[in-house]
Amino acid sequence: MELITHLIEGFGYIAGIAPFLAIVVGVIAGIFVGAMPGLSPSMGVAILLPFTFKMPPLIGLVLLTAVYLASNYGGSITAVTINTPGTPSAVATAFDGYPLTLQGKAGWGLGISLVASTVGGMVGIIILIVFSQPLAAVAVKMHPAEYFSLALFGLSTVASLAGKDWAKAFTAALLGLLINTIGIDPISGVKRYTFGETSLFDGFDFIPALIGLFALSEVFSKIEEGSWKTRLSGEISKQEQWPTLKDYWNLKWATLQASLVGTLIGIFPGAGSAIASFLAYDLGKRTSKHPETFGKGNPEGVAAAEAANSASVGGAMVPLLTLGIPGSASTAVLIGALMIHDLAPGPLLFTERPDLIYGLFASMFVANGVMFLLGYWGSRLWIKVTKVPLNVLIPLIISIASVGSFAVKNSLFDVGACFGFGVVGWVLKRHGYPMAPIVLGMVLGKLMEVNFRRAVIMGGYGVFFYRPASLILLLISIAAFAYPLVQMRKESPN
Amino acid sequence: MTIQRINTFLDSPLGLGVLLVFLAGIEIPLYLFLRRKESPYKSQILILVSLVYLSLVFLLLSFAFPVKGKVSAGVTPRLWILGILLCSLYLAIRINKGKEKSDPSVSSSQSRMVFLYILLCLGYLGAIDLLGFFPASFFFLLIGMRLLSYTHPVGLIVLSLGWIAFLYLVFYSLLSVPFPEGILIPYLLG
Numbered sequence: 013m014e015l016i017t018h019l020i021e022g023f024g025y026i027a028g029i030a031p032f033l034a035i036v037v038g039v040i041a042g043i044f045v046g047a048m049p050g051l052s053p054s055m056g057v058a059i060l061l062p063f064t065f066k067m068p069p070l071i072g073l074v075l076l077t078a079v080y081l082a083s084n085y086g087g088s089i090t091a092v093t094i095n096t097p098g099t100p101s102a103v104a105t106a107f108d109g110y111p112l113t114l115q116g117k118a119g120w121g122l123g124i125s126l127v128a129s130t131v132g133g134m135v136g137i138i139i140l141i142v143f144s145q146p147l148a149a150v151a152v153k154m155h156p157a158e159y160f161s162l163a164l165f166g167l168s169t170v171a172s173l174a175g176k177d178w179a180k181a182f183t184a185a186l187l188g189l190l191i192n193t194i195g196i197d198p199i200s201g202v203k204r205y206t207f208g209e210t211s212l213f214d215g216f217d218f219i220p221a222l223i224g225l226f227a228l229s230e231v232f233s234k235i236e237e238g239s240w241k242t243r244l245s246g247e248i249s250k251q252e253q254w255p256t257l258k259d260y261w262n263l264k265w266a267t268l269q270a271s272l273v274g275t276l277i278g279i280f281p282g283a284g285s286a287i288a289s290f291l292a293y294d295l296g297k298r299t300s301k302h303p304e305t306f307g308k309g310n311p312e313g314v315a316a317a318e319a320a321n322s323a324s325v326g327g328a329m330v331p332l333l334t335l336g337i338p339g340s341a342s343t344a345v346l347i348g349a350l351m352i353h354d355l356a357p358g359p360l361l362f363t364e365r366p367d368l369i370y371g372l373f374a375s376m377f378v379a380n381g382v383m384f385l386l387g388y389w390g391s392r393l394w395i396k397v398t399k400v401p402l403n404v405l406i407p408l409i410i411s412i413a414s415v416g417s418f419a420v421k422n423s424l425f426d427v428g429a430c431f432g433f434g435v436v437g438w439v440l441k442r443h444g445y446p447m448a449p450i451v452l453g454m455v456l457g458k459l460m461e462v463n464f465r466r467a468v469i470m471g472g473y474g475v476f477f478y479r480p481a482s483l484i485l486l487l488i489s490i491a492a493f494a495y496p497l498v499q500m501r502k503e504s505p506n
Numbered sequence: 507m508t509i510q511r512i513n514t515f516l517d518s519p520l521g522l523g524v525l526l527v528f529l530a531g532i533e534i535p536l537y538l539f540l541r542r543k544e545s546p547y548k549s550q551i552l553i554l555v556s557l558v559y560l561s562l563v564f565l566l567l568s569f570a571f572p573v574k575g576k577v578s579a580g581v582t583p584r585l586w587i588l589g590i591l592l593c594s595l596y597l598a599i600r601i602n603k604g605k606e607k608s609d610p611s612v613s614s615s616q617s618r619m620v621f622l623y624i625l626l627c628l629g630y631l632g633a634i635d636l637l638g639f640f641p642a643s644f645f646f647l648l649i650g651m652r653l654l655s656y657t658h659p660v661g662l663i664v665l666s667l668g669w670i671a672f673l674y675l676v677f678y679s680l681l682s683v684p685f686p687e688g689i690l691i692p693y694l695l696g
């Protein structure tokens with residue numbers, strides 16, 4: 013009851029023109045940052061951070077949180093329309109969103125991603141408000157062994173993403189993990205596989221790799237198909253189709269389930285929205301009545317990935333606000349924003365500055381609503397991208413891919429890496445190696461390696477089996493790896 | 507000691523060059539052999555050989571990492587390499603038994619267009635360094651659209667210039683991305 017009273021007061025704190033303007037500006041900036049490959053949510057929050065120096069703390073925080081929240085949705089727009097995920101967390105959205113566009117149903121992909129994002133965002137905020145303190149206490153007690161097992165569980169999604177080509181999918185995932193070891197070792201500081209090239213000391217940046225593997229490999233495939241005089245959405249002239257309320261309602265369980273998964277994964281510092289969306293997608297596929305249509309334009313796949321992705325924002329705010337631990341790069345920048353205003357994130361913030369905390373919670377609800385309205389209006393514009401002939405769109409995609417790759421570190425090396433990943437991705441894809449496991453390997457690589465080695469340093473190789481939570485997660489991972497393979501074996505013994 | 511010296515050499519730009527030449531030395535004769543035998547798995551075998559080669563090179567290099575602390579920096583790469591080698595072995599067996607899907611058939615003109623586009627991308631990368639980002643992007647867009655049979659001359663110019671203006675306004679002016687200016691224009695203009 014006290015919580016509801018606080019929340020109502022929170023809405024009172026943000027009632028006014030200035031907070032509303034901050035939300036609208038933040039949402040617009042967030043959607044743009046998310047949709048532009050190469051501009052990450054954390055970059056968007058960081059770019060707007062200096063503008064908040066002179067603002068009252070609540071308005072500044074509201075603006076930055078709105079950017080963070082909306083950028084997670086923005087990534088799905090380009091993932092659905094041109095198979096170029098604007099953020100790593102939108103990769104899983106592209107699995108079914110882009111096939112929908114190829115079927116001439118871009119409206120479906122965009123509509124579902126918007127509604128799922130909004131619902132996921134709302135669920136994440138509700139969980140943040142109600143359970144933030146007990147959940148944060150559990151998350152910080154996680155041992156590195158449990159983090160490793162959690163990452164392994166994340167990797168188990170490869171088994172269900174793989175389909176019949178599981179050996180190729182595993183090879184791709186392992187390749188992603190191996191690529192991730194290039195650069196200076198995060199624990200010992202040893203240079204690994206850098207071949208004397210200083211640009212490789214930080215390893216391959218994730219964004220150019222992502223753009224190359226998804227966008228450029230697809231561009232090369234389209235050129236090879238010889239279909240460059242057509243449009244992405246096919247030669248349809250009829251009115252664009254959008255899902256009806258009933259269609260959205262039919263996706264309620266997939267969306268809610270993914271929202272819960274997304275929030276929970278978001279709470280674990282370092283796990284991130286990309287892992288959340290992959291895991292939720294995998295779970296959505298396993299629990300769907302039509303798992304065979306996942307990857308071919310199943311709306312449940314879009315809903316699962318997007319709901320989890322947006323819900324993870326609420327999850328990531330849990331350790332930030334309750335313990336002062338950033339769960340992601342964007343929340344790390346938000347901590348900076350709090351500190352600039354002499355605010356120390358932690359349990360005391362709830363008692364000393366309830367106006368700030370509950371005002372922020374209330375603003376996240378409003379930001380979700382604004383995101384829905386702007387997204388609804390914007391989708392009608394974005395969909396026009398799919399009507400552009402491919403012989404115009406292809407050079408534009410390559411151009412934006414190079415801008416996105418360059419903007420990450422202002423380095424031409426990254427543009428070259430993006431092209432390299434594009435060529436490798438095209439070659440591998442045309443021979444049945446899926447791209448998603450490579451990306452998953454790259455996402456999880458650091459989390460897995462660092463926690464694996466920390467765990468071994470702390471408790472030897474047996475530590476993964478001594479700790480009950482780690483053992484349970486390992487067993488679930490093994491089952492998750494094996495189940496799709498056993499199922500497949502049953503269906504086709506050869 | 508000898509392994510350490512070999513590894514130090516291989517983990518350098520010259521070493522990388524030698525490794526790539528060596529890979530080409532394996533792949534080209536293998537490709538010619540497979541083509542003569544009309545194998546339906548030419549490309550897949552070449553991919554597997556590349557993966558195994560890459561894994562073995564990375565494995566060899568991992569033994570040169572200095573051991574600091576309880577778990578060396580080479581432990582995890584070796585784990586992933588072991589996995590790649592096992593998966594490659596499994597795939598090789600399936601190819602040998604004819605259980606894998608054969609290579610996709612593509613006409614040579616379609617493949618040629620992809621290779622042309624890859625070359626165009628490489629040229630674009632070089633041109634950014636030489637001419638600067640905006641002029642290079644303008645020429646890339648013009649040639650890129652023309653290559654894909656977009657013939658409308660006004661459309662070509664308007665689209666390219668419009669896109670460059672968008673990139674300039676958003677990324678250069680608003681977000682202050684310091685795009686390369688190239689070496690040629692500053693050199694010519696002093």
